Amino acid sequence: MTHHALLLLTFLSCLIRSVQGQSPAKQSLLLWYKQPANQWVEALPIGNGRLGGMVFGGVETDHIQFNEETLWTGGPRDYQREGAAQYLPQIRQLLTDGKQAEAEKLAQEKFMGRQSNEDDYVQKKTAWFERVRNVINTQQNPASATFDDHSWKTMTVPTVDGWEKAGLEGLDGVIWFRTTFDLPASWAGKDVVLDMGRIRDQDFTYLNGELVGSDEGITKNRRYKIPAAKLHVGKNQLAIQVINLFDKGGFIGVKTNQPTFVVYPEGGKPTDGVPLIQPFKYWIQDNSPPASPRYQADYQPFGDLWLNFKGQSNVANYRRELDLTTAISRVTYSANGVNFTREYLVSAPDQVMAIHLTASQSGKISFEALLDSPHRNFSVRNVDDQTIALAVQVRNGALRGESVLRIQTQKGQVSVSGNKLIVSGADVATLYVTAGTNFKNYKDVSGDPAVMSQQPLQTLRSKTFEAVKGAHVRDYQSYFNTLSLDLGRSPNEQLPTDERLKRFEQTSDPALAALYLQYGRYLLISSSRPGNQPANLQGIWNDLLTPPWGSKYTTNINLEMNYWPAEMLNLSACHEPMFTAIEEMVETGRKTAKAHYNARGWVLHHNTDLWRGTAPINASNHGIWVTGGAWVSRHLWEHYRYTQDRDFLQKRAYPIMKEAAQFFVDFLVKDPETGWLISTPSNSPEHGGLVAGPTMDHQIIRDLFKNCMGASEALNTDATFRDTLKTMYGQIAPNQIGKHGQLQEWIQDVDDPNDHHRHVSHLWGIHPGTDITWDETPDLMKAARQSLLERGDEGTGWSLAWKINFWARFRDGNHAFNMLKLLFRPAISPEGVTGGGSYPNLFDAHPPFQIDGNFGGSSGIAEMIVQSQGKTIDLLPALPSELPTGHINGICAQGGFVLNIRWQNGRLNGVDVTSKAGQPCVLRYGDKQVSLSTEKGKTYRLDGELKVL
Incomplete structure (x- = not known):
């Protein structure tokens, strides 16, 4: 071929790609940074569905914090409160009579589930409390003005996230604090106010040896009036006993600019006050309080791997990255003329986390590796001259775990010293980390942690790292490579990821939206694999013993949002752990339905955990809130709709859906005022208190009944039950339009147009439900849109993500994209203030971190491109003007279809439809619509006018 012919061929190839809306160069799917992570939300996540790691990538000290999915607090037990159902009629009547406060009080006392340790806790707490308070009656009284505290440690307060962030992770119990302040002579004879902000949870505050104040509860600002007679001009001694029985502890300040930790004259201003001397001295009096009663369990961190390197000076060319195409994190840099590379991965085939270290010169790999854990009384033992093992026990819980670290090297020496492995002068070093617990299932903790931690290492003895890496990449790509997305290019692609986030709102960077969608897919693959637990509130990544909201499964939005992308983004297999968990929740939910409602079927309230509390x-x-079981049941139906797997529907999905519906057949009651069937008692999630008849409940229940009827028809079974559902379906309280033109959140028209609550639960029927659509209920869609406008664009991270999906369903792509800009907003401001948005590692910020926003955001981007919630597959239904050209291959639609879609200049350019089940296919683009009779396994190509090619 001549040179001119080659140039012509290249030109034509580029032209064809341009016409098809494709970029000539492949977009980079890398998260990368010019510096190591300084905090956990800057570290890069890796995982295989069961094991998770967070890579910090430090030069002199590297840190990999790791988790294992089954390490939780608590243990197997019954969560339901037997006999609660006897109070149900009274609670309902109180709500009917408008006595919400009385209904909530009765329900709190008689209707809530059982807590762990609740039977003997009061007695144990009383005895313990008397003992720790008795210290003031001893000769070594820490409250005394003359007490010698010179040996105490120091802590600067406040610690906004609790004293855990000041090095006391996992500490519950009693800590004494001491500090002083200097009273000016001009204040002599004046009463003063001592302001210490908020304290978790109880304090006894002494001035110069006398008790001057005591209170309990996080919501109460500690402002104590001190009479002038108790004060001295000059130095005054403060001593505060802080008692915290569970969760975060200590001084947490206030969420305002008003100064705290000051003393000021009564009637004066805190800004004119005298500050308390910092840092405070502190002493841990007791760290073993009786185990607090808990409604549900918390997901736990497992341990930390630390790598300490020496001689890492003259560092240059540092880069830290995560490659979404291979699920490998990498750190590269040069030091003293040597190029160093570290690779990090978590392999599903080999069930191991691997860290591979290489250098450009031989003999340059030298470091110490050690294991530790935030769990109290962890231990590390020497297994052999290349291996150490970490043992942990969850405090007051049934679970224990073991992690093993083994190092293999090429050349050099490996030795063991205490809890450290020491590598000297190696050419190459590979670290393998495993972990396992005694968890077998939610009813059985008789497993052996050593099985999960030691067996994988036996097979690795004969494998090279390249073999482990190759198997990992092939396994991961079997999931990830099912979908590709190109939304266009921009110069910002050359910037580090944290810089791209900062610039996204002001500059065009469509490739970051594509990266974010693929990052969501990466996180789902890495935290939810067949045979594992479902992704929890933080996936499988958590570094705290008391994580936010327990890092469990919140079922009034968050668990479900985790799986919104699963079917659409071609990760149907990743949905499987949720289905298995649902099957287990059916078992516990039957007990709850009987005990609390005297109903058949099963029920799930607004949270669950490893032990499947319902x-x-x-x-x-x-x-x-009673509709958790109905909502998760929708995921079973959606899986069938996307896969057309009749065997799944018959054997797994429909029996669960039917039992969920049976509960509501028994539970729904007739509203005495309207005659409608209503859900009572319940709640519009986390908004408005305990009520009768929240709109969201009725939307979800209608959806469940409709799907059950569809499933029974498809399976040709249960005609009588289907008729029952059909009759009740028409009697359920309908969606209503209120006086502000809004969709009502409750039966009563009481919505406040100035209410900007983060939950927008009454719009469930638009997304993910189908109770309200443009095709069938346009007036309700307009009312729902008005509700969303009134609620506002702002919100926490997951709330922003849900609103992207809403605006896509409203077919307003530009508004949806504006919401995406808010979701991409850096969560940490230059001043250090955190808000809803994204952390530097692209984790979603509630704040703090919740992974549901990542999954909801991915779903929202996909909803701009394809929607198939109704009778048609809608192409580009909400394409924003900022994404005018692109293509996506492998996106899925209900009915068993896989689509490749191309668009250019805001217009559809073509679509390929592959039929996996041979179902009829109706495509719609704008006002164009076409119906296809498809054959299983066949692909159909159509142009931008929906004409078959």
């Missing part, structure tokens, strides 16, 4: 938890004003 009873009401926390507080009656939000914990009694």
